[in-house]
Amino acid sequence: MAKTVLSKFRVRKGRVFEAPLENAFGRLVTPFEEFIHRQSTSGLLLMACAVIALIIANSGWQEGYKHLLHLPVSYNFGDWSLSMSFHHWINDGLMAIFFLLVGLELKREFLVGELSELRHAVLPVMAAAGGMVVPALIFFALNGGTPAERGWGIPMATDIAFAVGCIAILGNRVPRAVVTFLVALAIVDDLGAILVIAVWYTESVNTHALIAACVLVGLLWLLQFVGVRRSAGYMFVGILLWYALYLTGVHATLAGVITAMAIPARPKYDPVAFSTFVKDIIRSFDRCFRPGDKIIANDALRARVTALDSGIHMVQSPLQRMETRLHTPVAFVVVPIFALANAGIPIDSFTSYTAVFNPLTLGVICGLVFGKLIGIVGATWIGWKLGLGELPRSATFHHIVGVALLGGIGFTMSIFISELAFEGAPKMLIQAKAGVLLASVIAGVLGFLVLRRAPMEASTQKSGADHGDNTQVGEERKLP
Numbered sequence: 009m010a011k012t013v014l015s016k017f018r019v020r021k022g023r024v025f026e027a028p029l030e031n032a033f034g035r036l037v038t039p040f041e042e043f044i045h046r047q048s049t050s051g052l053l054l055m056a057c058a059v060i061a062l063i064i065a066n067s068g069w070q071e072g073y074k075h076l077l078h079l080p081v082s083y084n085f086g087d088w089s090l091s092m093s094f095h096h097w098i099n100d101g102l103m104a105i106f107f108l109l110v111g112l113e114l115k116r117e118f119l120v121g122e123l124s125e126l127r128h129a130v131l132p133v134m135a136a137a138g139g140m141v142v143p144a145l146i147f148f149a150l151n152g153g154t155p156a157e158r159g160w161g162i163p164m165a166t167d168i169a170f171a172v173g174c175i176a177i178l179g180n181r182v183p184r185a186v187v188t189f190l191v192a193l194a195i196v197d198d199l200g201a202i203l204v205i206a207v208w209y210t211e212s213v214n215t216h217a218l219i220a221a222c223v224l225v226g227l228l229w230l231l232q233f234v235g236v237r238r239s240a241g242y243m244f245v246g247i248l249l250w251y252a253l254y255l256t257g258v259h260a261t262l263a264g265v266i267t268a269m270a271i272p273a274r275p276k277y278d279p280v281a282f283s284t285f286v287k288d289i290i291r292s293f294d295r296c297f298r299p300g301d302k303i304i305a306n307d308a309l310r311a312r313v314t315a316l317d318s319g320i321h322m323v324q325s326p327l328q329r330m331e332t333r334l335h336t337p338v339a340f341v342v343v344p345i346f347a348l349a350n351a352g353i354p355i356d357s358f359t360s361y362t363a364v365f366n367p368l369t370l371g372v373i374c375g376l377v378f379g380k381l382i383g384i385v386g387a388t389w390i391g392w393k394l395g396l397g398e399l400p401r402s403a404t405f406h407h408i409v410g411v412a413l414l415g416g417i418g419f420t421m422s423i424f425i426s427e428l429a430f431e432g433a434p435k436m437l438i439q440a441k442a443g444v445l446l447a448s449v450i451a452g453v454l455g456f457l458v459l460r461r462a463p464m465e466a467s468t469q470k471s472g473a474d475h476g477d478n479t480q481v482g483e484e485r486k487l488p
Contacts (some may be wrong), residue, residue: 010233018316019378022081030438035077050251052173053169053339053340053344054167054170054173054343054347054420055173056421056441057101057344057345057347057348057351058347058351058419058445060348060349061347061348061349061351061352062352062353062355064352065352065353065355066354066355067088071242073352075372077093077094077095077110078093078094078095078096079093080092080093081092081093081094081097090251090439091270093289094349095349096348098345098346098349099346099349099350099424099427100254100259100260100261101250101260101344102342102345102346103261103264103346103424104250104261104263104264105263105264105334105337105338105342106261106264106338106342106343106346106420107202107262107263107264107265107268108246108264108265108267108268108334109238109264109268109331109334109335109338110195110202110264111264111265111266111267111268111269112268112271112327112330112331113195113198113331114169114195114198114199114265114268114275115269115271115327116273116327116328116331117192118165119273121192122353123192123195123196127397127398128192128397128398129192129397130391130396130397131189131388131391131392131397131398131399132189132192132193132196133196133392133395134388134391134396134397135189135193135383135384135387135388135391135408135412136193136194136196136197136200136384137196137200137366137383137387138382138383138384138386138387138388139164139166139193139197139379139380139383139384139387139412139415140164140197140200140201140383141383142375142379142380142382142383142386143163143164143375143379143380143383144160144161144163144164144375144379145376145379146163146371146374146378146379147159147160147162147163147371147372147375147379148160148370148371149371150367150369150370150374151367151371151394153154153483154367155370155436156367156371156436156439158377158429158430159368159371159372159378159425159426159429159430159440160206160442161201161208161209161425161429162372162375162418162422162425162426162429162440162444163371163372163374163375163376163379163380163418163422163447164197164200164201164204164375164418164422164425165198165201165420165421165422165424166193166194166197166198166380166414166415166416166417166418166421167194167199167418167419167420167422167423168190168191168194168198168369169189169339169343169420169450170414170417170419170420170448170452171194171414171415171417171452171455172190172191172353174413174414174417174452174455174456174459175187175190175459177456178456178459178460181459181460181462182407182410182459183400183402183403185401185402185403185408186400186402186403186407186411187239187398188400189403189408189411190411190414190415193384193411193415194240194415197415198421199387201421201425202262202265204231204425205259205261205424205425205428206258206259206262209259209425209428209429210257210258210259211381213256213257213258214256214257216254217252217253217255217256218256218258220241220252220255221249221252221253221256221258224245224248224249224252225249225266225270226244227244227245228242228249228266228267228270229270231245231270232270232271232272236272237272237322237326238274238326238328239271240331241328242267242270242271242326243267245267246263246264246266246267247263249263249266249267250263251356259428268327271326271327271330272325272326273325273326273327274323274325275322275323275324275328276322276323277319277322277323279323282295282319282322282323285319286316286319286348289312289315289319289484290316292312292325293309293312293316296308296309296312297309321443343420346420346423346424347419347420349452350423350424350427350441351423351445352439353438353441353442353445354438363439363442364442364446366437366439368436368440368443369439369440369442369443369446370443372422372443372444373443373444373446373447373448373450374404375447376417376418376422376443376444376447376448376451377413377416377447377450377451377454378415379416380412380415380451381409381412381413381415381416383412384408384411384412384415385405385408385409385412388405388408388412389405404462404463406458406461406462406463407462409458410455410456410458410459410462412455412458412459413451413454413455414455414456414459415451415455416447416448416450416451416452416455417447417448417451417452417455418447418448419444419445419448421450423441423444423446426440426441426444433485
């Protein structure tokens with residue numbers, strides 16, 4: 009038996025042992041390719057969780073589902089206690105991790121991403137602005153002067169995981185530059201939604217807690233100033249900031265964004281210094297090595313391997329490392345749990361005439377589907393005509409229309425804002441969620457069909473243009 013197992017392993021020159029599945033560790037994948045892959049997979053998982061939540065909420069498990077969401081969960085330490093329902097822990101606590109990742113993505117995008125160069129950033133920023141303002145105006149036109157007007161922020165948001173998931177299904181039919189445009193647009197959109205939550209969905213403010221929160225924000229920036237590079241210190245202060253914001257009345261999830269902005273984005277070593285460091289370590293390693301030596305029995309070799317491991321971590325910024333680590337738990341745990349907890353609404357919210365054709369639900373649907381389309385395409389066209397920016401390479405306005413429709417998939421952030429806007433108003437909350445779900449389905453299907461019929465020449469040109477430099481999305485390169 010042992011011989012059979014060993015035969016499945018291959019030994020290469022230099023005694024490198026590989027199990028059958030270990031080839032994956034030799035693949036070089038760019039951070040953007042990894043990001044797109046995770047977002048597309050997360051989008052499909054998110055869709056499945058939304059369907060499961062709908063089924064549970066309309067089955068015999070409905071009462072158990074509601075009971076679980078309203079179950080109180082408490083943390084006690086001596087006389088101190090923090091108690092919220094399981095639903096609130098998901099929306100206020102778990103989603104803070106989601107906002108931490110959003111903040112990291114925002115910071116990286118503005119420092120080194122698509123939004124770091126003005127000529128590349130103008131059109132996505134204008135498109136995002138148009139895609140926020142027009143939907144809000146359409147919603148307000150249908151609901152202004154009524155109690156439902158509080159929901160004007162709901163149709164402003166775009167769910168990046170769902171949108172990228174739809175594009176991923178189309179494969180190479182969509183130029184990579186168009187995907188980058190959508191990602192940049194959605195990230196700016198998230199920033200707008202964060203500002204809306206912070207300013208307009210805060211009822212009252214506890215002054216003493218706000219002062220404590222400001223002190224903690226100052227401490228975060230002090231950690232960065234003195235050169236602290238370990239994420240544990242920032243996370244500890246971030247948790248305290250979350251609690252302070254929770255006490256202030258400002259939505260506590262914003263602590264995630266604020267903490268992200270303090271995470272250092274500059275690595276200790278630049279590429280040249282890192283290359284020199286690695287070569288010195290390797291030369292020293294070779295000098296200490298004797299035939300037959302094993303690292304576990306040679307302290308000198310182990311010391312150099314430890315130094316090399318430390319240097320590898322220092323060549324990446326704390327921001328990069330934390331963003332990479334958070335992508336998987338957020339994409340495959342946090343957001344799916346949020347969908348399971350918030351997408352479960354009665355099915356008659358979709359089937360009856362009055363449930364759909366009321367000003368609140370129609371405002372959300374029209375805002376997300378038509379408002380995003382008009383706002384994104386219109387703002388992009390104006391910016392392009394005025395010469396303020398450039399269209400994505402190999403893209404036409406056919407692609408921009410498809411992206412604008414996908415921008416109408418507002419799932420995660422739109423449902424999150426619905427919970428804030430209509431807390432304590434269950435009927436309006438269900439109407440708003442029904443509008444979000446219907447609009448997301450309509451926008452996703454229309455966007456997919458439009459991009460599917462987009463001219464293939466754009467993709468062909470893109471492939472030809474990229475043939476001489478880097479590999480395209482989905483290609484794998486092996487380490488030498």
